[in-house]
Amino acid sequence: MSEVSPLQKARAAYQPKLPPVLKKCGPFAKAVEGKPTQSVADQAKIKALFKDTYGLPAVEFKAGKPVPTKPINVAVILSGGQAPGGHNVISGLFDGLKALNPKNNLFGFLGGPSGLIDDEFIKLDKKIIDSYRNTGGFDMIRSGRTKLETEEQFKKVAANCKAHKISAIVIIGGDDSNTNACLLAQWMIENKTGVQVIGCPKTIDGDLKNQWIEVSFGFDTATKVYSEVIGNIMRDANSARKYWHFIKLMGRSASHIALECALQTQPNVCLISEEIAAKKTSLKEITDALTQVVVSRAENKMNFGVVLIPEGLIEFVPEMQDLISQLNDVLAKNSAGFEKQTTPDDKAAFVTKLLKKPAAKLLQSLPVFVRDQLLGDRDPHGNVQVSRIETEKLLISMVEANIKKLNAKGKKIKFSSQAHFFGYEGRCAAPSNFDADYCYSLGFTASALISAGKTGYMSSVRNISQPADKWIAGGIPLTMMMNMEHRHGKDVPVIRKALVELDGAPFKFFAKNRDKWAAGIDFTYPGPIQYFGPAEVADRVTKTLELEHK
Numbered sequence: 047m048s049e050v051s052p053l054q055k056a057r058a059a060y061q062p063k064l065p066p067v068l069k070k071c072g073p074f075a076k077a078v079e080g081k082p083t084q085s086v087a088d089q090a091k092i093k094a095l096f097k098d099t100y101g102l103p104a105v106e107f108k109a110g111k112p113v114p115t116k117p118i119n120v121a122v123i124l125s126g127g128q129a130p131g132g133h134n135v136i137s138g139l140f141d142g143l144k145a146l147n148p149k150n151n152l153f154g155f156l157g158g159p160s161g162l163i164d165d166e167f168i169k170l171d172k173k174i175i176d177s178y179r180n181t182g183g184f185d186m187i188r189s190g191r192t193k194l195e196t197e198e199q200f201k202k203v204a205a206n207c208k209a210h211k212i213s214a215i216v217i218i219g220g221d222d223s224n225t226n227a228c229l230l231a232q233w234m235i236e237n238k239t240g241v242q243v244i245g246c247p248k249t250i251d252g253d254l255k256n257q258w259i260e261v262s263f264g265f266d267t268a269t270k271v272y273s274e275v276i277g278n279i280m281r282d283a284n285s286a287r288k289y290w291h292f293i294k295l296m297g298r299s300a301s302h303i304a305l306e307c308a309l310q311t312q313p314n315v316c317l318i319s320e321e322i323a324a325k326k327t328s329l330k331e332i333t334d335a336l337t338q339v340v341v342s343r344a345e346n347k348m349n350f351g352v353v354l355i356p357e358g359l360i361e362f363v364p365e366m367q368d369l370i371s372q373l374n375d376v377l378a379k380n381s382a383g384f385e386k387q388t389t390p391d392d393k394a395a396f397v398t399k400l401l402k403k404p405a406a407k408l409l410q411s412l413p414v415f416v417r418d419q420l421l422g423d424r425d426p427h428g429n430v431q432v433s434r435i436e437t438e439k440l441l442i443s444m445v446e447a448n449i450k451k452l453n454a455k456g457k458k459i460k461f462s463s464q465a466h467f468f469g470y471e472g473r474c475a476a477p478s479n480f481d482a483d484y485c486y487s488l489g490f491t492a493s494a495l496i497s498a499g500k501t502g503y504m505s506s507v508r509n510i511s512q513p514a515d516k517w518i519a520g521g522i523p524l525t526m527m528m529n530m531e532h533r534h535g536k537d538v539p540v541i542r543k544a545l546v547e548l549d550g551a552p553f554k555f556f557a558k559n560r561d562k563w564a565a566g567i568d569f570t571y572p573g574p575i576q577y578f579g580p581a582e583v584a585d586r587v588t589k590t591l592e593l594e595h596k
């Protein structure tokens with residue numbers, strides 16, 4: 047075991063806060079059912095696919111009395127990308143189960159869904175749980191991206207549950223993992239296994255949210271970590287006054303992380319993919335607008351600045367979206383011929399001939415490193431790995447080219463740049479007080495949902511822009527968040543991804559202020575996450591949550 051840092055020691059003693067009803071009644075709170083629910087769209091199709099889990103009522107926990115419960119065995123997995131607070135979901139679940147009955151057991155299946163399929167697990171005891179309380183990372187039981195969705199996999203999971211007398215599975219994951227949790231819950235009912243399935247909302251991307259799930263866990267801590275470092279870079283930029291920093295921020299598709307960091311730090315530019323898609327802004331228009339900011343600032347002797355770029359941007363730019371979709375198609379149909387090409391130039395020439403004219407022209411116009419990234423390794427579905435494209439460097443090189451042209455016409459604009467990508471730096475940070483409390487509450491709520499006999503539900507803790515003594519614990523049917531989407535050639539039921547809403551309060555606040563931020567040095571330096579101290583410093587929530595629930 048590695049040495050424990052003084053902060054980790056102090057954090058181990060932190061007792062996360064719970065919603066009042068769970069604080070008072072523990073997992074014996076009573077599950078009060080509301081009205082039957084509907085899926086967010088495609089009701090008839092979702093209902094037909096989820097015969098037993100469709101239309102279930104949402105649940106809210108109210109005061110209840112302890113009752114004796116039989117001992118049970120429960121499985122837990124962490125699924126998908128890391129997010130701060132995962133260990134606290136597990137410790138909340140563990141404490142809830144032990145409060146129900148000290149003989150209850152919690153098995154942590156290793157490496158995500160594959161552990162559940164391949165029957166690899168550890169029994170989680172107090173010693174293990176105590177050593178991971180309030181820590182970041184998923185290293186207690188690790189995570190993985192295996193998709194748990196086939197009949198064969200479900201049968202293996204059911205067999206493993208039977209072998210270990212497991213009667214409930216808790217899946218801690220994002221939209222895809224919880225979609226699969228919903229499929230698994232339905233399958234377990236249809237096959238009369240008696241195994242309950244409960245989901246917990248995880249992802250730093252913040253795109254698993256709706257009226258009931260106000261935020262996915264990890265978003266708070268990750269955006270605070272990125273905002274701290276962005277603030278540090280802003281101070282550096284404002285001190286040296288010689289660099290433009292182009293910072294790409296994680297968030298596979300939605301721009302919630304970039305928007306939140308912009309709200310926290312007030313950069314000169316922050317691109318929002320959803321706005322770019324809505325306005326059908328071209329790459330040239332994006333670059334011209336960026337160049338305009340650089341030029342205006344240069345005219346005011348400010349040859350420095352900070353630009354935030356969401357990771358998923360490239361897929362939202364219409365002509366790039368078209369190029370990527372043509373590339374996916376062409377490479378799938380001509381993979382043998384493509385693999386025979388030895389040099390990057392030969393590969394590009396081979397593909398270019400097969401693309402439609404505008405896409406071919408665009409590919410040829412891109413910097414060689416971006417062209418090669420687009421033609422590099424495919425994902426397991428054979429698609430271009432968009433998240434590997436260095437958009438921050440692409441934009442720098444396009445702005446550079448614009449400035450060069452302007453300088454050739456007599457302007458004298460200085461443009462020196464630095465490129466950054468912040469993503470992995472934030473995913474395993476020690477959870478903020480908010481995430482420590484929220485995650486522990488989500489895990490504890492999951493134990494209460496299990497005790498209430500629920501399946502096909504997601505643990506829900508609401509009213510979280512308020513202090514924890516006003517939080518509401520409950521559960522919502524997974525089917526309620528679903529719609530049908532066309533993926534990899536077929537229509538499938540999925541939990542709807544929440545993108546940035548352009549008529550939402552966070553974006554509106556940003557849009558109102560961005561011109562002022564572009565012109566000046568209104569930078570805000572949020573500083574590091576504080577774990578101890580006054581609530582307005584240590585317990586503050588994200589600006590997104592604050593604005594959405596004002």
Ligand code: FBP
Pocket residue numbers: 125126127128129220221248249250251296297298299357433473
């Ligand atoms: P989840 O949605 O599974 O939580 O993962 C989100 C994320 O962190 C994205 O922001 C990022 O694009 C991706 O994971 C990176 O994935 P990987 O860890 O496989 O490199």
